[in-house]
Amino acid sequence: MDRSRLQRRNRLMGMGVAGFVAGMVGLAFASVPLYRMFCQVTGYNGTVQEGQAAAPGAGDVTMTIRFNANVNPALPWRFAPERRSMPLRVGEEGLAFYTATSTAQEATTGVATYNVTPEVVGRYFHKTACFCFNEQTLAPGQQAEMPLTFWVDPEITRDPNTAGIRTITINYTFFRTLEDAARSGAVANAGQHVGPLVR
Numbered sequence: 001m002d003r004s005r006l007q008r009r010n011r012l013m014g015m016g017v018a019g020f021v022a023g024m025v026g027l028a029f030a031s032v033p034l035y036r037m038f039c040q041v042t043g044y045n046g047t048v049q050e051g052q053a054a055a056p057g058a059g060d061v062t063m064t065i066r067f068n069a070n071v072n073p074a075l076p077w078r079f080a081p082e083r084r085s086m087p088l089r090v091g092e093e094g095l096a097f098y099t100a101t102s103t104a105q106e107a108t109t110g111v112a113t114y115n116v117t118p119e120v121v122g123r124y125f126h127k128t129a130c131f132c133f134n135e136q137t138l139a140p141g142q143q144a145e146m147p148l149t150f151w152v153d154p155e156i157t158r159d160p161n162t163a164g165i166r167t168i169t170i171n172y173t174f175f176r177t178l179e180d181a182a183r184s185g186a187v188a189n190a191g192q193h194v195g196p197l198v199r
Contacts, residue, residue, distance in 0.1 A: 054128065055151035058092035063152055066169040067096055075176040076104040077138065082145075090154040093128065098146045098172065102138035109137040109180035117169045124156035125168060135177060 065088050067081035082097040102108055112132045116125045131146040138144060150170075156162045 055093035055126075056091045056154065058089040059154040059157070061090045061154070061157050062087050062166075063090060064088075064167045065094060065096070065150075065152075066167060067098070068169055068171040069098060070171070070173040071110075072173065072175045074181060075110045075174055076108060077102050077110060077174060079172070079174050088152065090152045090157060093149060093151045096148045096150075098131070098148065099143060100136065100138060100146060100174065101143040102140055104138075105140055106184065107137055107139050108184070109135050109177045110174040111135055111177055112172045112174045114170060114172045117171065118162075118165060120161050121152075121156060121165060121168050124153040124159075124162065125170070126151050126153060132172065136174075137180075 064085055066085045067083070069079045069081050071077050071079045078101045080099055082099060086094065086096065088094045100110070111134070114130070114132045116122050127148065127150045129147060129149040131148070136144065136146070148170075152168065156165065
């Protein structure tokens, strides 16, 4: 094989590898929103339904809704539900509050992620208002009250996979945003923390 032919083949191979790498990087960035969209449509992995119609009205079955709160160590906040649980009839709209308090010496920005357990109930748990996936910035020592409105679809009692469930737990975790961590220099120490910084 002559030299020019070998160089051309190597150049084509290099371009092919570069294109493959670029495609994989693009897919990695696209996978997060696509996965989030898939979970929100299907309720997969305990992802609750959003943007749905108003609650249809109280049914006969009462659920216990439990509220969990977590904060990634990279974010210097305290975060807790106003109450640990509440009774709620299926089809009835519920209102709950979480409180976040900054313990930092400077303004910090966080983003909350969420899911519900058991995971199988995700498709029946509807949020009508929520603070999740919205950046929240707190000044040093500032406290913020964060409301959540939601309802449970009465269909949960007719699905054989969920008919016996009477307790649903909604879990929130606040993470520091990547931009905020970079601004404060916390990225250098991010490897010491459990969990992601949120872009």
